[in-house]
Structures are given as C-alpha cells and as structure tokens.
Amino acid sequence: MATIRDVAQLAGVSIATVSRVLNDSSRVRASTRQRVWAAFDDLDFSPNGAARSLTTRRTNVLGVLLPDLYGEFFSEVIRGIDLAARREGLHTLVSSAHAETQTILSAARSMRGRIDGAIVMAPDASTAEAIHRIRDRFPLVLLNARFEVPGCSSISIANLEGAHEVVKHLLRLGHEPIAILKGPSGNIDAEERLRGYRRALEEAGVEHDPTLELAGDFTESSGYRAAGEILRHPRRPTAVFAANDSMAMGLICSLENMGIDVPRAVAVAGFDDVAIARFLTPPLTTAHVDAYRLGERAVALLLTALSDPEAAQKHETLPCPLVIRETCGAHHVWESGRVFAVRRTKEGE
Amino acid sequence: MATIRDVAQLAGVSIATVSRVLNDSSRVRASTRQRVWAAFDDLDFSPNGAARSLTTRRTNVLGVLLPDLYGEFFSEVIRGIDLAARREGLHTLVSSAHAETQTILSAARSMRGRIDGAIVMAPDASTAEAIHRIRDRFPLVLLNARFEVPGCSSISIANLEGAHEVVKHLLRLGHEPIAILKGPSGNIDAEERLRGYRRALEEAGVEHDPTLELAGDFTESSGYRAAGEILRHPRRPTAVFAANDSMAMGLICSLENMGIDVPRAVAVAGFDDVAIARFLTPPLTTAHVDAYRLGERAVALLLTALSDPEAAQKHETLPCPLVIRETCGAHHVWESGRVFAVRRTKEGE
C-alpha cells in the first residue's frame, strides 16, 4: 500500500507537501498540487486513518453501544445515527449486546483511540456504574437512560406521556377494567409505560388493581401467552394496553386463534408503532416512537458536545403521539374539535 | 489520558515491559506484571487502538458497506455480523447508503487503515466496478452480489431455488394463472426470484404470459397498489407470488380492504419470512431467508480470508426453504410422505 512517502517521491516533493495537499491547506502552489494529485491517482493512494488520528487526536468515528440489535427499534436507531453521521463525514462503530456493566466497560475500553465520542443506550438500571466510569474517556450521549449522568447529554422518548395518552384513549372509549401487559422489570421503557398507565387510571378515579398488571417481557410470545390469563381473569378486562407492539401482536394473534374478536370482545393497544402496525388486521392502535429521529438527534447532541466540550449538557425528549387505528374500536367521531375513536358495540350486547 | 509511558513510570519499568504485559507475552516476571497491572488500574489506562494498529497493521475492525439500513433484512444481517465479530473480539464499522460507485468507493477509501477487511453488499449491477477497484485495498466478502469477483469470497441466498419452490407449491395447489409481483429491476434478488418463478411455470408446461408479471419495488405500498391490476386482469390470477413479504403484506391488506378473501379468492405467497409473517391474519406462506446467518457466515468467510489471504475464495449459498402457512390455502395433507397444503374450495364453487 502506498504511503505519503511514495507519493512524495513520485511527485518529487517532500512528505510535508503531500500532507498539505491532502488537507488542502492553501499554501501549496497550484502546479505542485497537480503533480501530487497525479501521484495520488497513479499509486491509488488513500491516507491511513489510524496514522492520521494518532497525530490529530481525531478519528471521525462515532461509537455506538447498544444492549441488542434485535428488532426494528434498534435498526432504526442505527439507521438514524449512521445517516446523520455520514452527513457530517463520520463513520459509525457499532457494538451490541452490552447489557452488563462488564461488557459495556470492556467495549468502551477497546474503543479507546478509535472513536471521538459515543452514543450509549442503557435502558437497564445496572449499567449506571459502567457509564459513570467511561464518562471521562470521551464525550457521551445517553439514549433512553434511566438516570442523568453529570457531563453527559441525553435523549429519550416520552414513554410516560405516551402510555398516559393510550390509556386515556381506552378510558374515553368506556373501557373498564383495563389491563396492562408489562415489559421486563428493570427496563426503563417498561417502567415508564407502566407509570403512564397507572397515572391515567388514577386520574380517572379508577381504583388500582395489581392483578390487572400482567407480566410480559416485550416478546411476541409473551403476548401470545398472556391471552389465557386475560380471558380467565375474574374481572375480565375489556381492553389491554400492551407495553409494546410485539406483545400486542402476539396477544391479538392468540385472541383471534381462540375466536375472540378484537376489538369487539377485547380491545388491544400497543406502543412503538412498528412499521407493520398499520398492516395488521385490524390495524393496531398504538403510540408512535420515532426511532430514526432518536438516533439522528443523538448524533446532533454528540456533535455539539464534541465541538464544545464545555457546553452545558442537554436533555431532549421525543414525543410519542397516539396513533388511533382499529384495535380499540373502529368508528371515529368528532368530539370537541378532534377525532376520537368510538367503541364498537360489545359482543353479545 | 494515560499512555504506556505513564504506566511505565508509575510501575518503575520500561515501556517495553508494559507493552509485554498488555499483550501478555509470557516473558514477564509475575511480580513485575502485578506492578504493571496495579498501574493500569491506578491510571485507568487502556491502550490507544489507533497507535496499536499503526504498528501491528491490524485494526480488529470489520467494515460493512451496505446500500441501506432500512428494514428487517439489513438489521438482521448487521446483527449476525456484529455478534459473530464480537465473538472473535472484533468491532464493526458500518457505513450505509452506498448504492452508487462513487459513494462506495469513497467510503472504502476513508476506511483505509481503520479496518482489516470488509463485507460489501452490492445487489445492484452498477457497483461491480467499484468493487473491482477496492478489492486490493483489503480482503472483501461479497454479500448477495450479482457477479463473482476474482479473489473475493462471496455468499448469497438461494433466491432462484426458493422462488421455484414457492411457485411449485402454488402449482401443486392447482392455481392457474399465477401472477408475480416483481421487485425493482436491476436488483439481483428481484431478478433471481423472477427467474425462479418463470422456471417453475416452464417446468409445469405453463405458457409464458408477460402480462402476469407485475411491476413492484419491494415496498409495502407497491404491493398495496398492485391489487387493482390483479383484479382487473383479463385472466384474473388465482394466486400471486410477491417477490418479497413487504409487497405481499401490502397486497393482502389492500385485497382485504376490497373485500377479497385471501386465500379463498386470491392466494398470496411472499419471500423473506419476516418476523411478523407468522402473526399476520392469515399467516403468510413464504420462503425463509436467514439474514442473521448470512451476516454470520460472511464474517466466517472474511475471517478465513484474513488469516490466509492465499486461500482459495469460497462461495456459499444459503437455502431459502418454503414455509407453508395459510395465505395459499389452510388445509394440510400428507402426500408421498410429506406435508402439503391443499387448496381450499374456491369462492363461489
């Protein structure tokens, strides 16, 4: 592989000049530049990134640490990050499957000298310590973290408010009792959505019933399995708020297999608004999460932290607007100037 | 940030010794090693990757060049790559949105010195030139390429065979005529799947009818839009092979909105077996693509190319087995020792 030394020799100049041409610092005569360019072409030269970043202390690479890469959410986040990064001429170094303190720490270690900063997603409680410890290695942006870390910017989604809206919607349609299919405990999204559910019920004056809070783990199959428990419940719920779309889909699938009509017999709402939600039969009512934008904004935050390390850390929250489709009732009606879905006749009524 | 020099000073040894401890070359006395380790901890030291790879000519990073990052397929490929890479202690540098020769070339350039090799996905015809030109920069593995490049290993999926099986399945159920909803022209997957469709029909002695080959572009909405054309066709097809699941889903959704029963009135088959396929109503019959495994195998191929650059390039093909669900007919029956789906009574029969 050709180096600037080879180029210099071929072009009959010093390596310093080659470097100047490379970084187009203007102090190079046009004719010399031409010769150097020609040599670049001849040797098919491209500068070595490692060598470059050793002197400049700049890698032009953004690190991304994620707990997993599975599913639409993560892939959209990465897409948002990568595209935003490329717009700024930066590359993206991903590393997934970092749920525990140890792995997140060693991943951050091994990224030392290869990245300028990192976007870290830490939805679990246990990762706080790890983040505190890598904080001084390079600028960090926290994605959906459950804690604020001094000196780090962060961005998250409006889980609580979104869930609150979903459940208020269910309430407005006259549902009672309303169950929740929870996400994994310890997961920030799951917990915030649960809080949103509780708050909406509390505000409506509905008494808290813990038996209506069903265990789930965000997987389709946990949604599938929950159907039985819902139907057998002594106070059989007329609506279920699944803490994410995957569980909502598994639940609906199972319900329909058992001959239970959604939404007539049981209404179901989800959270995430995955791409497929609108194509389900019936189309899923859910709260929209803009994962792409989340990644995009994270890059923006990291960029400002990079350019001005002294700047105050910022915290952004992305709204999760309610998307009314058909799993909670198909009819729509105007009410106080807005469209609301209205509950279908109940089965057997 | 601490360097080995700081560590050496604190531990009272030379930088060479620190380096030896870092790479645990055995020639270090146990007590010395302890002192160095202690210094590592004290200074919270971790070695600079750029400096390291400058001397070793090894970055321990794999590059990934993709045309896009959108959708389940790409995210699964990346997941397979990243996890396989991490198992080997390697990082993954992704760069997406490389459809054109120019961008793929400049991305490869800018990765020089930051990666040991790359996995490149080039499903479009136009990228051949770019790949030939980056081939000598570092070892390459081609993902789903439409051409073989001397010196590069490659891996792809059995598009033709998979499509062939899907259409044979439709044929076996007695469908006639069978339409295809094509993917974007120039895309290798789309073209191979079309060939599989044609071959199956040809083998069955069905005369080729170009009007049954409908334009599509792999998006849900193109599937949605195709419904009208199918229903208005003078020889209205009883089955449609959509070249991917997205289009199949759009099509089914549109068909059902128009009150057309799937599979009774029109059967639909897809390709990809996306995660949601089994949860659709009715569950989608399709050909399974193991994107995760594709990424995983690509890493394995790259690794062998890395460890032995002289080794013969390898070419792998991942099978795409038919997954029979319900969009082509719900009944199943034993026939010559295997399960086949049997066509439901036709609407109005």
Added chain:
DNA sequence: TTGTAAGCGTTATCAA
C-alpha cells in the same frame, strides 16, 4: 527477564 531504540504513516512546528 528487562531495556533501548527503531519504526508504523501521518500531522505540525520550525526554518529556509
């Protein structure tokens, strides 16, 4: 077992 010193391919600081 340890230390010295020469790179690795750049950029950056001086002089010229």
Added chain:
DNA sequence: TTGATAACGCTTACAA
C-alpha cells in the same frame, strides 16, 4: 511556497 524533523502511542527486534 517548501522541506526537515519531531511528535503521536504503540510493538518489536536486538541487546543486555
């Protein structure tokens, strides 16, 4: 406008 040359942080002969 150019050219020497010293970093950058590490690995690796070669010596001790």
